[in-house]
Structures are given as structure tokens and as C-alpha cells.
Amino acid sequence: MGAVPAALAAGMAVGGTGAAAEPPAYQPKFFTAEEWAFLRAAVDRLIPPDAEGPGAVEAGVPEFIDRQMDTPYAQGALWYMQGPFYEAPPELGYQMKFTPRDIYRLGIAAADRWVHDNKSGKRFAELDAATQDDLLSRMEGKKIEFPDVPANLFFGMLLENTKEGYFSDPIHGGNKDMGGWKMIGFPGARADFMDWVDQYGKPYPIGPVGISGARG
Amino acid sequence: MAAASPKPVDAVIVGFGWAGSILAMELTEAGLNVVALERGQNRDTYPDFAYPKVIDELTYAVRGKLFQNLSRETVTIRHAPGDRAVPYRQFGAFNPGDGVGGAGAHWSGVHFRITPDELRLRSHYEERYGKGFIPEGMTVQDHGVTYDELEPFFDKAEKVFGTSGKANNINGKIVGGGNHFEGPRSGEYPLPPLKNVYSAELFAKASTNLGYHPYPLPAANASGPYTNPYGAQMGPCNFCGYCGGFGCYMYSKASPNVNILPALRLKPNFELRANSHVLKVNLDGSGKRATGVTYVDAQGREIEQQADLVILSAFQFHNVRLMLLSGIGKPYDVASGEGTVGKNFAYQNMGTVKAFFGPDVHTNPFIGTGGGGQAIDDFNADNFDHGPLGFVGGSPCWVNQSGVKPIAGLALPEGTPKWGTTWKKAAKDYYAHTLSADSHGSNMSYRDCFLDLDPTYRDIHGQPLLRMTFDWKENDIKMTRYVVGKLTEILKSMSPKQVSVSVKKFGDHFDVRNYQTTHLVGGAIMGADPKTSAVNKFLQSWDVPNVFVIGSSAFPQGTGYNPTGMMAALAYFSAHAIRTDYLKNPGPLVPI
Numbered sequence: 001m002g003a004v005p006a007a008l009a010a011g012m013a014v015g016g017t018g019a020a021a022e023p024p025a026y027q028p029k030f031f032t033a034e035e036w037a038f039l040r041a042a043v044d045r046l047i048p049p050d051a052e053g054p055g056a057v058e059a060g061v062p063e064f065i066d067r068q069m070d071t072p073y074a075q076g077a078l079w080y081m082q083g084p085f086y087e088a089p090p091e092l093g094y095q096m097k098f099t100p101r102d103i104y105r106l107g108i109a110a111a112d113r114w115v116h117d118n119k120s121g122k123r124f125a126e127l128d129a130a131t132q133d134d135l136l137s138r139m140e141g142k143k144i145e146f147p148d149v150p151a152n153l154f155f156g157m158l159l160e161n162t163k164e165g166y167f168s169d170p171i172h173g174g175n176k177d178m179g180g181w182k183m184i185g186f187p188g189a190r191a192d193f194m195d196w197v198d199q200y201g202k203p204y205p206i207g208p209v210g211i212s213g214a215r216g
Numbered sequence: 217m218a219a220a221s222p223k224p225v226d227a228v229i230v231g232f233g234w235a236g237s238i239l240a241m242e243l244t245e246a247g248l249n250v251v252a253l254e255r256g257q258n259r260d261t262y263p264d265f266a267y268p269k270v271i272d273e274l275t276y277a278v279r280g281k282l283f284q285n286l287s288r289e290t291v292t293i294r295h296a297p298g299d300r301a302v303p304y305r306q307f308g309a310f311n312p313g314d315g316v317g318g319a320g321a322h323w324s325g326v327h328f329r330i331t332p333d334e335l336r337l338r339s340h341y342e343e344r345y346g347k348g349f350i351p352e353g354m355t356v357q358d359h360g361v362t363y364d365e366l367e368p369f370f371d372k373a374e375k376v377f378g379t380s381g382k383a384n385n386i387n388g389k390i391v392g393g394g395n396h397f398e399g400p401r402s403g404e405y406p407l408p409p410l411k412n413v414y415s416a417e418l419f420a421k422a423s424t425n426l427g428y429h430p431y432p433l434p435a436a437n438a439s440g441p442y443t444n445p446y447g448a449q450m451g452p453c454n455f456c457g458y459c460g461g462f463g464c465y466m467y468s469k470a471s472p473n474v475n476i477l478p479a480l481r482l483k484p485n486f487e488l489r490a491n492s493h494v495l496k497v498n499l500d501g502s503g504k505r506a507t508g509v510t511y512v513d514a515q516g517r518e519i520e521q522q523a524d525l526v527i528l529s530a531f532q533f534h535n536v537r538l539m540l541l542s543g544i545g546k547p548y549d550v551a552s553g554e555g556t557v558g559k560n561f562a563y564q565n566m567g568t569v570k571a572f573f574g575p576d577v578h579t580n581p582f583i584g585t586g587g588g589g590q591a592i593d594d595f596n597a598d599n600f601d602h603g604p605l606g607f608v609g610g611s612p613c614w615v616n617q618s619g620v621k622p623i624a625g626l627a628l629p630e631g632t633p634k635w636g637t638t639w640k641k642a643a644k645d646y647y648a649h650t651l652s653a654d655s656h657g658s659n660m661s662y663r664d665c666f667l668d669l670d671p672t673y674r675d676i677h678g679q680p681l682l683r684m685t686f687d688w689k690e691n692d693i694k695m696t697r698y699v700v701g702k703l704t705e706i707l708k709s710m711s712p713k714q715v716s717v718s719v720k721k722f723g724d725h726f727d728v729r730n731y732q733t734t735h736l737v738g739g740a741i742m743g744a745d746p747k748t749s750a751v752n753k754f755l756q757s758w759d760v761p762n763v764f765v766i767g768s769s770a771f772p773q774g775t776g777y778n779p780t781g782m783m784a785a786l787a788y789f790s791a792h793a794i795r796t797d798y799l800k801n802p803g804p805l806v807p808i
Contacts, residue, residue: 046635052644073279080290080305082673088302091727092293095302133636140634159635167622168274183640184647186582186622189271191456191465193583200414203578203648211268 026173028062030069030101031108034123038108039065041125043162045132053183054176056162064165064174065104074100098149100157107154110146111135170210178216181208188216224522225249228509230494230538231530233318234780235766235787237472237480238376239527241446242791244486246799251521252486253511255493256284256315260473265321265463273621277461280307282322284314284531289675291533295687295725297550297664303673303681309727310734311461312531316490317473319531319734320780324460324586324618325469327379327436328777329370329785331597332363332399334658337608337773345603351691353663354608355553355560357772360744361753363399366785369792371402373784374434377470378442378450380588381405381434396429397593410439410453410588415579415651419615420590422709428592433614434781435587436470446479457619459586469586489513495677497526497542497763506544506763512677524802525794528740528765529787535769536561536667536739537682545740545750545759548666550685556750556758557740558667561684562774563726564735565611565657565692567700567719571712572629573649581650584619591616595699596776597658607694611657612776613703622647624731629714653707655699655719656733659692659774667739686726693720735779737771742786744806752806754793755786761804764790 028036040062049055056062068074076099085097098106115124115135124132138144139155146154165174167181169189175181181188188208196204208216227243229236232254243250259265259282275281284290292301313319333340336358341349350356374381383404384394409432412420420430437459438450453468467474480486491514498507498520508522528535539545539557548559573579591614593599602608620626622643627650632642670683700719707715743749746758755770757763766787768779775782793805 047640048637050637050640052637052640071279077287078279078285078306080286080303082303084672086300086302088300089295089725091295091725091729092302093304093308093728094306136635162635163626164274164278164623167626168278169272171272172274180622183644184622184626186647189268190582191267191271191454191458193455193457193580194452196580197411197413197455197583198417200417201576201578204580204583211272213268 026063026066028066030066031104034112035104035108036062037123037125038112041132042136042158045129045136046159046162047166054179056166058176059166059179060174060176061162061165064168064172065161067173068161069101069104076100096153103149103154103157106149107146107158110148110151111139111154114144114146170214171212178208178210182216221520221522224508225251226523227525227527228253228521228523229527229529230509231318231528231534232316232472232488233313233529233531234320234472234784235529236318236527237476238784238787239529239766239791240486241476241480242788242795244480244483246795247485249485250487251523252488253492253494253509253521254316254488254490256490258490259315259317259321259463260477261463261465261467265465267465270462270465271456271458273623277621278623280311280461282313282315282461282463283307284312289681291682291684292670292673293684293686293728297685301670301683301685304728308729309732310736311731312734316477316488317471321463321471321473322461323780325436326587326616326778327374327377327434327470327781329399330775330777330782331397333598334775335359335361335363340598341608344598350608354691355661355663356608357560357741357743357748359742359753359772360749361742361789366789367402369785369788370781372788373781375406376444376446376475377436377784378407378438378444378475379405379434379436379470380407380410380439382409382432384431395431395593397596397599405434407439407442410435410437410585412590413455413580413583413588413617415581415617416588416590416615418651418710419653419706422706423590423592426706426709428594430590430592433587433589433591433616435585437585437587438468444475446476448475448478450474453585455583455585457582457584457621459584459618493677494538495541495679497528497538497544499543499760503543504760506760524762526763528763529767532736532767532769533667533682533684533739535765535767537669539740539750539765540669540682541679544757544763547668550664550666553663556748559750560661560738560741560772561665561667561686562659562661562738562771563686564733564774565659565696566732567611567655567657567696567703569653569700569703569707569718570627570716571651571707571710572646572714572716573651573712575645575649577649579649579651581617581620581625581648581652584617586618587616589614589616595702605698607691607698608660609658609692609695610776611655611696611699613653613655613699613706615651615653617652620650620652627652627716630716651707651710651712653703655696655703656776656778657692657696657699658776660689661738661773662689688720688724688726690722693722693724696720735768735774737768737774737779740765740769741772742770743772746808752804754805755790756805758808762802764794766790
């Protein structure tokens with residue numbers, strides 16, 4: 001791996017130097033170049049590319065998450081965000097003051113800092129897949145502590161948003177070519193099964209359609 | 217900022233979901249000038265629920281476009297009276313509605329009555345099992361109204377909702393084909409049952425083989441074209457799979473928007489004001505009579521709307537909060553057990569079993585309708601002998617495949633990792649080959665499960681949030697574990713590759729993080745005695761008789777069934793009493 005992480009280079013097209021046949025790569029609006037590199041690397045471990053279906057990057061999940069950052073959801077505007085903020089039993093739900101934007105900003109920085117301090121000065125996106133998986137598992141299982149934001153809170157949000165991006169309608173920026181839907185056999189916005197309700201035991205034969213009218 | 221007061225009206229209605237729209241229709245039919253105040257925005261099938269933009273799981277079911285805006289107002293929750301309550305900051309266990317139609321716009325459509333026994337739950341259990349059977353601290357009560365009194369209003373609600381189903385018992389005569397255990401009905405459902413999806417068909421067959429009594433779930437999703445008594449039209453449900461959390465683009469799912477508003481909007485003596493958030497009911501100097509309400513309009517102005525009659529028909533817990541904020545009735549005091557407003561807050565007690573099949577069994581879970589499916593009542597209510605089991609309550613069990621969508625609905629066998637290649641393979645292998653069944657249980661009421669005003673947290677208008685004190689109790693966990701065991705046997709008999717069981721363990725606390733149901737009940741309960749109930753059987757406040765409080769807030773405990781059908785029947789029952797008796801002689805309908 002060279003001085004510029006491959007994932008970082010792939011996500012950050014430089015004007016005028018890209019191949020003419022390729023559409024310009026999505027330019028993140030919320031995430032910085034370093035954050036974008038982390039995001040692309042991490043979501044592609046959560047949903048890796050393989051024979052079953054597209055990986056998260058191929059499915060456009062990073063673009064989905066970046067676009068979500070510009071919605072009321074990511075600004076915490078759908079949540080009750082008045083204090084005081086107390087620690088409470090986990091069954092009583094989320095009780096922190098962080099918005100999704102905060103959680104990404106703090107979580108990515110903490111994860112990259114941890115990698116830097118523990119993996120010879122590298123960034124997460126520069127690690128091999130097995131080492132990336134190991135860190136993600138530790139974050140998921142609360143086996144690692146970040147100073148500013150709970151590692152498993154950040155991991156949980158990243159995983160949730162990754163699956164949202166993989167399975168939501170393509171109008172939101174992810175699920176490119178309806179690859180997530182095609183993998184599991186979900187017909188998307190077909191939304192009319194009058195003639196299939198009682199065709200018992202038969203697979204549904206028609207591919208998905210999106211809100212835009214695109215067919216998968 | 218205060219604004220000029222609008223003209224006084226005969227009746228003001230607070231909250232415009234099912235309860236508010238039913239009362240608005242009934243009172244305008246009686247000739248009253250009616251104003252309905254809805255804090256959310258105006259909504260209708262077109263343009264709000266139109267295809268294709270409503271077919272969007274992320275926007276509706278996940279981000280909750282039709283749900284209450286929690287950033288403005290929520291509730292706080294704690295498990296026990298000594299604990300500190302914290303806010304319900306994000307959606308999880310329950311999704312109250314907002315906007316015209318309320319939760320009645322985004323519900324699924326399961327449309328039940330109530331079992332006759334559950335209307336007199338305490339008396340029934342004491343008669344059959346003895347006075348000592350109901351444990352100490354369980355504060356269940358009779359509703360104070362009988363099934364026979366309510367029957368015409370159950371019937372009316374079904375005709376307005378265009379409900380699809382099959383009667384089993386018509387006026388005591390067993391006609392068959394429906395629920396073996398149902399109370400007598402005066403007639404058939406307005407529409408025949410919906411078709412079964414494959415999963416429901418498999419459930420019905422397996423239940424029959426085990427000696428149970430499957431029946432088609434009564435569904436307010438039209439099985440054919442229908443025109444209701446108001447002239448409102450419904451189209452046949454096409455099993456699109458977007459019911460709960462969504463508005464129905466097909467005019468097939470009953471909602472205030474489809475089934476009542478088209479007729480109501482035409483009435484010159486009715487006015488609907490959206491974006492109007494009611495702060496409190498105003499009382500006169502005696503505290504025994506309401507003079508109207510104060511609300512904040514879309515421009516942020518505080519407006520006083522005077523009215524002779526005040527109908528509280530907001531969501532269950534908003535009704536209770538408005539009573540507490542307005543000083544209507546005596547707040548419940550957990551230490552003494554006295555007071556009534558906030559008492560007997562209860563919920564629904566869910567268990568879920570999923571069967572995972574191999575690649576040859578295509579359950580096509582995306583095909584669905586919100587209220588349809590196949591159910592058994594063999595373990596609901598008191599349809600089975602509770603004596604040796606030692607618990608109160610029960611659960612209907614069913615396959616109610618309402619359209620499984622992949623963000624929130626994808627379920628995988630226990631032990632599957634949540635990400636990576638193994639997760640991905642399991643998602644591919646099982647999504648279209650899964651059958652899900654529920655035990656939709658009752659939840660009893662208890663002395664220390666109640667609602668009051670939170671001392672710390674406030675809404676966007678500066679008013680205290682409502683505080684829930686609630687936890688699961690041993691009786692209810694015993695019940696759900698028993699019934700989920702029976703349900704698991706049914707699913708195992710279908711010979712799936714694997715079965716996953718989600719059921720409470722003894723000692724489990726109420727967990728707000730995962731969706732359960734939006735079937736919250738109690739807090740302004742009905743009854744025969746003003747010492748133990750907040751409203752009489754006509755849902756009239758015992759303390760301020762020109763205030764009626766309509767909703768599942770009136771249920772003294774949680775039932776096995778979904779509450780909407782019962783709530784709608786109570787709304788019609790209350791409206792009938794207002795029209796026939798109260799308007800002639802405004803005052804208490806039940807002497808104190």
C-alpha cells in the first residue's frame with residue numbers, strides 16, 4: 001500500500017485526472033477526506049463484496065450516509081434532546097447528548113486515533129481486512145474504550161446506517177442498482193401483489209422497482 | 217402572544233385521530249357547531265400518501281415521518297416509583313401518531329372487539345377462580361359496561377371501517393368459519409375475509425392439526441370495494457405490504473382520512489384546525505365546569521377557544537397529561553393508592569416466534585396486509601383454564617404478515633452474526649423463507665404502574681412531560697412464557713430448519729429500545745365508582761361533566777386484542793349517550 005490509502009484515493013476523484021468513461025465519484029459534503037476513507041473502509045467490512053451480492057461501497061452506502069448527515073435525523077432534530085442527560089439502565093434507551101453527526105465525528109476520530117496509537121501510526125483504512133474486522137468486533141462487543149464517545153454506540157449507529165443504505169430505496173443514495181434488494185429477493189416499490197397472494201409456495205418472479213421508476 | 221378569541225362553539229375536540237373524528241362526526245350530525253384541534257399537520261391520501269413516494273421504508277417506518285415529533289414533546293420513563301425517570305428520546309417501543317388522522321393514519325388495521333369476559337375481568341376471575349386468585353398489587357377492574365351494551369357500537373365501528381372478517385356466532389347461533397370463542401355478533405362483517413398469504417395458510421393448517429381453532433383476523437383493510445354508511449369509499453387491498461408506519465395509497469386501510477373526513481369536511485357546522493396544539497382545558501372558578509381550551513396555533517399565538525363541551529380525544533397518554541395539566545380529576549397517588557388520573561397504566565405483552573425454512577419454501581414476506589392473517593384464541597382471555605396455571609390474562613396468537621421490509625424487518629436465525637459475510641449469506645438465504653408469528657398478550661394493571669407529571673423535563677411549550685412508571689410483572693411474564701411455548705410448538709410442527717423464540721424472561725425489565733406495540737392503555741380509566749375510575753362508563757369525567765375523555769386511556773387494563781376496535785366502539789357508545797341524553801340535560805350521565 002502506498003502513501004495514499006487506496007480507499008481514500010478511490011473515493012476522492014481529483015478533477016481532470018479521472019478516466020473519461022467513469023462518472024465523477026461522489027464528493028462527500030459532511031465527511032472530511034480522512035473520515036471518508038474510514039467510512040468507506042468500515043462499511044465494506046460490515047457488508048463485504050462477495051459472490052452473494054454487492055459490498056457496501058459498491059452499493060453506495062458511504063454516499064447514503066453522507067447524504068443522511070444533511071437531514072434532520074443526523075442533526076438530532078427528530079429526537080428529544082433537552083437535558084439533563086443522566087446515565088440510566090440501558091433498557092431506558094439512548095440518553096446521550098450526541099447527535100448522529102457528533103457520533104460520526106467523534107467516533108471516526110477515536111477509531112483512527114486508536115489505530116494510530118496501536119498499529120504503528122497507520123489509519124483504519126490502511127489496515128488489512130482481518131485487522132479491521134478485529135477492531136470492529138471489539139467496538140461492537142464493548143471490548144475497547146474510546147475517550148469521547150462509547151465505541152459500541154458509534155459501532156451500532158454505523159451498522160444501522162450501513163444496513164439502511166444497503167436496503168433503502170435508491171433515491172436516498174444507497175442500494176445502487178437495487179443490489180441489496182436483489183440479493184435477498186425484496187421487490188422494493190412493486191407494492192401490488194393482488195395476483196400473488198395465494199400463489200402458495202412459488203417464488204415471486206419479478207425483480208425490484210424503485211420509487212424513481214428504475215428497475216433492478 | 218395572545219390573539220383574539222374565536223367565536224365560542226358548542227363542542228371543541230382535542231386531537232384528530234379515530235376518537236376525535238368519530239366524535240366530530242357524531243356531534244355535527246346532532247347539529248352542534250364543532251371545532252377540532254389537531255396539533256400536527258393536515259394530511260390526506262393525496263398528496264401525502266400517494267404512490268410511489270409513500271413506498272419508502274426509510275422515510276416512513278424508520279425515520280417515522282407520520283409519528284409524533286419527539287423533539288417537541290415526549291414522555292419520561294422509569295421502572296419503579298423510587299427511580300429517576302429519563303426521557304423517551306428516540307422511537308423504540310411505541311410510535312404515537314401526529315397530524316390529521318393521528319395514529320389511525322399509520323396503524324396496520326387489525327380490528328378486534330373485546331372478549332365479553334375481559335369487560336368484567338375482576339368479577340369474572342373472582343367468580344371462576346375465587347377471590348384470592350388475583351394477586352396483591354394487581355389493580356385490574358371491570359370496565360363497568362357490558363358486551364351487550366357495546367355490541368351495536370362494535371357493529372357500527374366495523375361498518376364505518378369496512379372491516380373484513382368472518383362471523384362465527386350470530387345472535388348466539390354458531391354459523392362457523394370465524395373465531396370459535398367470540399362473543400355473539402348481531403351480524404356478519406361488512407366484507408368477507410381477506411385472502412390468506414402463504415404464511416397464514418401454513419399457520420392455520422398447523423394449528424388445526426394440533427386441535428386449535430384458527431380464524432381469519434378481522435382486518436380494517438378492505439377485501440373488496442366498499443362504501444361505508446357515511447358514503448366514504450374504499451378500494452380493495454392489493455397486499456402492497458406498506459401498512460404500519462405508512463399511509464395507505466390504495467384507500468384500502470381504514471383511517472379517519474379515508475373513512476370519515478370525506479363526509480365530515482362537507483358539513484358547514486364543522487371546522488378542523490391543524491397545527492393547533494392544546495395546552496390545557498380551562499375550568500371556571502368552581503373547577504367543575506370546563507369553559508373551553510387554550511391552544512397554540514401555527515403562528516405561535518395562544519388562543520382561547522370557548523366551548524360548552526370539551527372532548528379529549530388525543531392519544532392515550534396525551535389525554536391523561538391534559539387532564540393532569542388542567543386539574544381535571546384527582547391525580548393518582550401511588551403511596552396511598554388514592555386518586556384516579558394516571559392510575560392503571562398498562563400496555564401489551566408481546567412474544568414472537570420465527571420459523572426459518574429452506575430455499576424451497578417461499579413465504580414471500582413482502583406480500584402483506586396490515587390487519588390480515590390467521591389467528592387462534594385458544595390461549596386468549598379466559599378461553600382456557602387458568603386455575604392450574606396461576607396467572608391472569610392470555611394472548612391471541614397469529615401470523616399477521618403485514619409486509620416484511622428489509623431495514624427493520626429482516627430477521628435471521630439466532631446466533632447469526634450481525635455483519636460480515638456470514639450475516640450476508642444468512643440474509644440472502646432466509647429473508648424470503650421466513651414465517652413470523654406473534655403472541656399478542658394482555659398486560660394487567662398494577663398499583664405501581666401509573667402516569668403522572670415529570671418534575672424535571674418539559675416540552676417545547678414549557679409544560680411538564682408526562683412520566684410513565686412501568687415494568688413487567690411476574691404474572692404477565694408467566695402468561696407470555698406459557699403461550700409462547702404453545703406458539704413455538706405450532707411453528708415447530710411446520711418442520712422448519714430452525715425456530716427463533718423471543719420471549720421475556722423472569723426479571724426482565726421494560727425495554728424501550730425495540731418496537732413492541734403502540735397499544736398503550738389506561739390512565740383515565742372507566743368504571744362504575746368515582747373513587748376508582750376517572751370517567752364513567754360513557755367516558756364522561758366524574759369531576760368535570762362537560763369533559764369526555766375518549767381513547768384507550770379508558771381501558772382499566774391491557775387486553776389480548778389490539779385496542780382500536782374497542783376504542784372506536786367506546787367512542788360511538790359515548791357519542792350516543794351525549795346525543796340521546798347529555799345534550800337534553802347537560803350534567804352527569806351517571807349519578808354520583
